[in-house]
Amino acid sequence: MRDLFQEELDAINADISQMADFVMKAISRATESLLFADRDIAESVIESDVILNDLAATLDERCIILTSKQQPAAMQLRKILGSMRIASSMERMGDLAVHVAKSARLRYPARSIPDELVETFRTLGHLAEDITNQLKSLINNPDVNSATSIQKADDKIDAIHRELFRIVLDPKWSHGVEAAVDVTLLSRYYERFADHAVSIARRISHVITGEAYIDTHI
Amino acid sequence: MRDLFQEELDAINADISQMADFVMKAISRATESLLFADRDIAESVIESDVILNDLAATLDERCIILTSKQQPAAMQLRKILGSMRIASSMERMGDLAVHVAKSARLRYPARSIPDELVETFRTLGHLAEDITNQLKSLINNPDVNSATSIQKADDKIDAIHRELFRIVLDPKWSHGVEAAVDVTLLSRYYERFADHAVSIARRISHVITGEAYIDTHI
Numbered sequence: 528m529r530d531l532f533q534e535e536l537d538a539i540n541a542d543i544s545q546m547a548d549f550v551m552k553a554i555s556r557a558t559e560s561l562l563f564a565d566r567d568i569a570e571s572v573i574e575s576d577v578i579l580n581d582l583a584a585t586l587d588e589r590c591i592i593l594t595s596k597q598q599p600a601a602m603q604l605r606k607i608l609g610s611m612r613i614a615s616s617m618e619r620m621g622d623l624a625v626h627v628a629k630s631a632r633l634r635y636p637a638r639s640i641p642d643e644l645v646e647t648f649r650t651l652g653h654l655a656e657d658i659t660n661q662l663k664s665l666i667n668n669p670d671v672n673s674a675t676s677i678q679k680a681d682d683k684i685d686a687i688h689r690e691l692f693r694i695v696l697d698p699k700w701s702h703g704v705e706a707a708v709d710v711t712l713l714s715r716y717y718e719r720f721a722d723h724a725v726s727i728a729r730r731i732s733h734v735i736t737g738e739a740y741i742d743t744h745i
Numbered sequence: 746m747r748d749l750f751q752e753e754l755d756a757i758n759a760d761i762s763q764m765a766d767f768v769m770k771a772i773s774r775a776t777e778s779l780l781f782a783d784r785d786i787a788e789s790v791i792e793s794d795v796i797l798n799d800l801a802a803t804l805d806e807r808c809i810i811l812t813s814k815q816q817p818a819a820m821q822l823r824k825i826l827g828s829m830r831i832a833s834s835m836e837r838m839g840d841l842a843v844h845v846a847k848s849a850r851l852r853y854p855a856r857s858i859p860d861e862l863v864e865t866f867r868t869l870g871h872l873a874e875d876i877t878n879q880l881k882s883l884i885n886n887p888d889v890n891s892a893t894s895i896q897k898a899d900d901k902i903d904a905i906h907r908e909l910f911r912i913v914l915d916p917k918w919s920h921g922v923e924a925a926v927d928v929t930l931l932s933r934y935y936e937r938f939a940d941h942a943v944s945i946a947r948r949i950s951h952v953i954t955g956e957a958y959i960d961t962h963i
Contacts, residue, residue, distance in 0.1 A: 601813040
């Protein structure tokens with residue numbers, strides 16, 4: 528009975544890992560649509576999001592059936608609930624990739640960001656992919672060090688987010704209000720994306736270390 | 746045994762109702778801090794958020810203990826999980842109230858929003874309070890009509906959100922980039938606040954009607 532339970536937990540983990548792959552592709556392509564003002568890529572990110580939502584819904588259902596059939600003890604229950612929350616955060620990361628793609632689509636055929644910020648958003652895109660990649664490793668092979676390294680990547684994204692604020696608010700900013708608003712919102716989408724990754728990483732470390740999980744990241 | 750289960754579910758509901766009270770006060774005071782550039786009120790909203798986080802953590806723990814002790818059937822399990830998700834959305838609504846308060850604090854002693862938008866943000870504040878109030882009624886007395894009326898209040902907030910975009914992007918906007926960025930982010934906080942309320946209302950209707958819950962709101 529318990530082996531079956533472990534098998535089910537492993538299957539749930541595999542689903543989450545698949546969601547991470549999906550999210551990584553979504554943020555990578557959303558960034559691409561933004562950097563190259565590519566409407567087709569933007570559309571494909573927006574349309575594919577339904578797949579991620581379906582994956583999350585299926586995972587939820589699987590967790591509910593597992594819990595009601597196997598009647599797990601508190602510790603196992605915490606793992607199942609943790610998985611459901613991770614799936615829910617991944618779904619939200621997908622939504623944020625969609626927001627980036629929608630911004631790209633909105634300004635097409637122009638680019639939502641000024642030329643001088645292309646490299647900055649390319650870096651944000653790479654960091655977001657990198658964080659998702661590390662998240663996937665952490666899911667497949669939980670260890671506390673990966674959680675720390677995800678936190679570091681998040682710190683870098685936060686620093687860029689603050690720097691972008693400084694840039695758009697600088698008197699030398701010459702691209703007007705619309706570009707400032709676009710840049711601010713886009714920067715916030717990447718920042719929130721990374722926040723969700725950190726929150727997932729903390730949840731996983733919590734399961735590894737058995738420490739209480741408190742999400743102080745707002 | 747089952748009566749005890751129902752008693753526990755009622756207690757969980759009472760906790761959620763208490764969270765709704767807290768969130769209502771938080772968004773009301775955050776709006777006040779914004780409208781009157783009142784740093785003390787802003788600080789108190791920011792500091793009190795830890796209470797809401799504690800309420801959510803306690804509710805989670807209560808749900809886990811209930812599930813592991815009582816071994817509920819799938820239907821009851823869905824209710825418990827629904828409650829945990831509602832608590833998690835409420836916690837996020839509190840975070841968004843904190844974001845509003847932080848924006849007020851950041852620009853103190855100035856006001857983050859131009860004079861001409863004070864009435865608009867007052868309306869957003871009222872709608873956000875109203876939506877939370879309706880959410881509380883729905884929690885205490887689930888019926889599908891309240892869920893519809895929450896959706897309508899959300900539509901109004903979305904309309905104001907779009908209108909604010911139009912205003913800051915209008916060539917006649919005379920308050921510069923910083924105010925435009927502040928207004929955009931603040932407007933988004935209210936919009937996300939309302940989205941969470943709609944998501945909670947849908948979750949509750951889902952439990953009432955037994956229909957599948959799909960969160961299409963991104």
